[in-house]
Amino acid sequence: MSSCIVYAKVVEMKDTAETKTERQKWMSLLAKAPSGRISTLLDGFMDRPDFTWLRPPEIGSVMVQGRAGATGSPFNLGEMTVTRCALKLTSGTVGHAYIQGRRKTDAEAAAIVDALMQTDAANNVSEQVLQPLQDEMTKTRTKRAGKAAATKVDFFTMVRGED
Amino acid sequence: MYVAVKGGERAIENAHTWLAEERRGDTSVAELSIEQIREQLSLAVNRVMAEGSLYDPDLAALAIKQSRGDLIEAIFLIRAYRTTLPRFGSSNPVNTAEMACDRRISATFKDVPGGQLLGPTFDYTHRLLDFKLAAEGETAEAPNRDTDATAIPHVIDFLNAEGLIEEAPHDDTTPPDLTREPLEMPADRPLRLQALTRGDEGFVLSMAYSTQRGYARNHAFVGELRIGSVAVEMDIPELGFAIEIGEITLTECETVNQFKGSKSEPPQFTRGYGLVFGQTERKAISMALVDRALRWEELGEDNVGAPAQDAEFVLYHADNIQATGFLEHIKLPHYVDFQSELELVRKLRREAMADNVAEAAE
Structure with missing residues (x-):
C-alpha cells in the first residue's frame, strides 16, 4: 500500500531532525519537570553550590506559534507563561533556565542543575537528578499513552456469505 | 460622550x-x-x-x-x-505531527495508520445525568493497553499520494500579531487563524454552523481531530540554540472539503484548519469550518454574500472581550449624553406640536 512508503518517509525525516546536543536535551527535560521535583532530587543528594545572579528569576510570556494546515505558514496561537533566570557559580560556570509557568524556585533549581552539568559534578547530577526525572516523565507519558491505546477502536467486519 | x-x-x-x-x-x-x-x-x-x-x-x-x-x-x-507580562520572544511553530495523542480520530478514513483513538470523550455517552456524581464516589482506573507510544503522523500525509488533497506548503514568514498591531483588513490567513483561535467559542460555533446550514456551504468532513500534548521549542538568543521550554495540550482539527475546482485549481479536496489551546474540540472543529469559509477568495470561489465569508464581519465580532466591553459600557452612567438627547426630543416635540396647531388653525 502506498501509505507505507509515505510512512517510511515521515519517520526518516523525523530521525534526521533529531540532532540535539546534550545540553539542549537536559535543559528541555528540566523545563518540563513537574513543580518542585528538581529541588527535591537536587537537595536529596547534595548541598547547593554558591552562586550569584546574572538574571534573577523573571516571569514573562512566550508567543506560541502554530502552522496553518499543520505544515504551512506560521501563525500566532497565543502566549504561555514562562520563567527564566541565569546564574553564575563561584567557579564561573553559568547556568540558564527557561521553564514553563510562573515558577521562580523551580527556575532557580533548573539553572543550578544546568550549571552543575557543565562541571565535574555532571555525572553525579545526571545520575541523581536527570535520570530519575527522565524515568518519571517517561513513566507518566507511557501510562497516558496506554490509556489512549485502550480507547483504540478495533474494527471488525461481519463476514458475508457470498465471499 | x-x-x-x-x-x-x-x-x-x-x-x-x-x-x-x-x-x-x-x-x-x-x-x-x-x-x-x-x-x-x-x-x-x-x-x-x-x-x-x-x-x-x-x-x-x-x-x-x-x-x-x-x-x-x-x-x-x-x-x-x-498585558502586564514582558514578552521573552516567540516559539518555533509547534510540530503537531509529534503530538502525544490522548485522542485521534478521523471521520473520513477508517483504517488510518495509528488507528482511531477515542480518548476521554463525551461522544457515545447517553447524556443522561449521572446522579452517582452527586454522591462522593471513587472513579475506576482507566484501562491500559501496551503501546510503543510513538508519534502518530497526520492522516492527510498518508492520503495525499494521489494529490487529491490540497497541500499546505512550508514557509517561514513571520506572522502578523494582532496583540501588537490592530487587526486590519484585508487579513491574511495567519492573522485570521490567530483571531479565530482566541475568538468566542459560541460565536465561532454559530458561524461554522451557518456554513453547514447552507450559508457558503463547503461540506466539511473531519479528516482528522487530535488532542494531546506537544513540546514548545524556542530559540534562546543568549544561548544560541533552541530548547524545549514546556509542553502544552492542544486540539487540532483538519477538515477535508469538497471543491469543484476553479480557474487556477483542478478539482480536489481543500482543507480548513483549527488549532486551539487545551482540550477544546468543539472550538477547533468550528475554527476549521470558518477558516475554510474565509478562504473563498484565495481558492477562487464565489462570494455568495454569506456571513461566514465576510472576514471583516467574522473577525471584528469574534472577540468576546471587545464585544462585551462595548456592549456592557452602555450600562455605565451616560447622564450627560442622555440629558442632551432629552433636550433634543423635547425640542422636536415642541416643534411638531406647534406645526400641528398651525395646521389646525389653517
Whole structure:
C-alpha cells in the first residue's frame, strides 16, 4: 500500500531532525519537570553550590506559534507563561533556565542543575537528578499513552456469505 | 460622550464587598481551591486559556474562581493580566505531527495508520445525568493497553499520494500579531487563524454552523481531530540554540472539503484548519469550518454574500472581550449624553406640536 512508503518517509525525516546536543536535551527535560521535583532530587543528594545572579528569576510570556494546515505558514496561537533566570557559580560556570509557568524556585533549581552539568559534578547530577526525572516523565507519558491505546477502536467486519 | 461621575465611592466599595461575600456563597459549604478548579473543571479552564490567549492552567483556574464561573469575565481577567507580562520572544511553530495523542480520530478514513483513538470523550455517552456524581464516589482506573507510544503522523500525509488533497506548503514568514498591531483588513490567513483561535467559542460555533446550514456551504468532513500534548521549542538568543521550554495540550482539527475546482485549481479536496489551546474540540472543529469559509477568495470561489465569508464581519465580532466591553459600557452612567438627547426630543416635540396647531388653525 502506498501509505507505507509515505510512512517510511515521515519517520526518516523525523530521525534526521533529531540532532540535539546534550545540553539542549537536559535543559528541555528540566523545563518540563513537574513543580518542585528538581529541588527535591537536587537537595536529596547534595548541598547547593554558591552562586550569584546574572538574571534573577523573571516571569514573562512566550508567543506560541502554530502552522496553518499543520505544515504551512506560521501563525500566532497565543502566549504561555514562562520563567527564566541565569546564574553564575563561584567557579564561573553559568547556568540558564527557561521553564514553563510562573515558577521562580523551580527556575532557580533548573539553572543550578544546568550549571552543575557543565562541571565535574555532571555525572553525579545526571545520575541523581536527570535520570530519575527522565524515568518519571517517561513513566507518566507511557501510562497516558496506554490509556489512549485502550480507547483504540478495533474494527471488525461481519463476514458475508457470498465471499 | 462619557463623563466621569463622582460620588459613588461608598456604594462601589460596599458593592464589591458584597460581591466577595456572594462569590464565597454559603460558608458552611467547603471553599473551592484553585487546584480543584484546575483538575475538575478542566474544560472551563481550557476555554479560558484559549480565549484569554494565555496558556497557564493555574491562572485560568484563579480567574474562574474570581469571576464566580463567568467565563467571559475570567477571560477578561486573563487578557488584562497578559498585558502586564514582558514578552521573552516567540516559539518555533509547534510540530503537531509529534503530538502525544490522548485522542485521534478521523471521520473520513477508517483504517488510518495509528488507528482511531477515542480518548476521554463525551461522544457515545447517553447524556443522561449521572446522579452517582452527586454522591462522593471513587472513579475506576482507566484501562491500559501496551503501546510503543510513538508519534502518530497526520492522516492527510498518508492520503495525499494521489494529490487529491490540497497541500499546505512550508514557509517561514513571520506572522502578523494582532496583540501588537490592530487587526486590519484585508487579513491574511495567519492573522485570521490567530483571531479565530482566541475568538468566542459560541460565536465561532454559530458561524461554522451557518456554513453547514447552507450559508457558503463547503461540506466539511473531519479528516482528522487530535488532542494531546506537544513540546514548545524556542530559540534562546543568549544561548544560541533552541530548547524545549514546556509542553502544552492542544486540539487540532483538519477538515477535508469538497471543491469543484476553479480557474487556477483542478478539482480536489481543500482543507480548513483549527488549532486551539487545551482540550477544546468543539472550538477547533468550528475554527476549521470558518477558516475554510474565509478562504473563498484565495481558492477562487464565489462570494455568495454569506456571513461566514465576510472576514471583516467574522473577525471584528469574534472577540468576546471587545464585544462585551462595548456592549456592557452602555450600562455605565451616560447622564450627560442622555440629558442632551432629552433636550433634543423635547425640542422636536415642541416643534411638531406647534406645526400641528398651525395646521389646525389653517
